[in-house]
Amino acid sequence: xxxxxxxxxxxxxxxxxxxxxxxxxxxxxxxxxxxxxxxxxxxxxxxxxxxxxxxxxxxxxxxxxxxxxxxxxxxxxxxxxxxxxxxxxxxxxxxxxxxxxxxxxxxxxxxxxxxxxxxxxxxxxxxxxxxxxxxxxxxxxxxxxxxxxxxxxxxxxxxxxxxxxxxxxxxxxxxxxxxxxxxxxxxxxxxxxxxxxxxxxxxxxxxxxxxxxxxxxx
Numbered sequence: 001x002x003x004x005x006x007x008x009x010x011x012x013x014x015x016x017x018x019x020x021x022x023x024x025x026x027x028x029x030x031x032x033x034x035x036x037x038x039x040x041x042x043x044x045x046x047x048x049x050x051x052x053x054x055x056x057x058x059x060x061x062x063x064x065x066x067x068x069x070x071x072x073x074x075x076x077x078x079x080x081x082x083x084x085x086x087x088x089x090x091x092x093x094x095x096x097x098x099x100x101x102x103x104x105x106x107x108x109x110x111x112x113x114x115x116x117x118x119x120x121x122x123x124x125x126x127x128x129x130x131x132x133x134x135x136x137x138x139x140x141x142x143x144x145x146x147x148x149x150x151x152x153x154x155x156x157x158x159x160x161x162x163x164x165x166x167x168x169x170x171x172x173x174x175x176x177x178x179x180x181x182x183x184x185x186x187x188x189x190x191x192x193x194x195x196x197x198x199x200x201x202x203x204x205x206x207x208x209x210x211x212x213x214x215x216x217x218x
Contacts, residue, residue: 032173033166036159044156051149053123056141060124062096064106064138069113090114094124094138108138147215154211157204161197168193 052058069090087109094106101124108122123141166173168191171184179187188194 030167030170033163033168033171035163036173037163037167040156040159040161040163042156043159044153047149047151047153047156050139051146051153053125053139054141054146054149055143056123058123058125060096060101061141062094062101062122062124064090064092064094064108064120064122066090066092066114066116066118066120068092068116069110088113090120092120094122096124106138108140110140144215144218147211147218151208151211151215154204154207157200157207161200161204164200165193165197 049058069088071088088111089107090110090113091105091107094103095101103124106122106124108120110120114120121141122138125137125139162173165171165184165188169179169184169187171179171181185194188197
């Protein structure tokens, strides 16, 4: 009886191709996880940095006595963006609460015009910027704005948790993933990855939601 010859070479090629695709998507999942992780850390860092100044926890608090306020449009802004965004720059004299710091050329970006002589509660940051005086940059302090940056801080936790999950399991959250979500979730449960991811997601979602609501109603 004649025996059927198997196509071993073709099967080997198919398996090699499948393995190559699998490794590629595995790297894609971890690369995507690294992107989410870095983006989450950057967002949390930015939210904490800006929120700390607006809340008065960092920098030097003081009073800026307004001399004049004017609308400053970016030179390259379109007509529609100029209409929708009206950045107002108020210049004046800054005096710190302890009386040790004074800046006659202080300026701060605000949301509305103020009449000359108005005293604004501002925070002097540690480092000067291109639009600030030599003594440093200034932001108008207020917990209503600070809470919105705290929402961004906690939102970064969500991205960081997703990045850690993808890095640990190789799951790709976009496109075709080599590992299914169920398999990745099961793999994460064998160690400390799943509890860490669940904890970070919970803290991030709850913290971002509460911060946003508080900032909205304050």
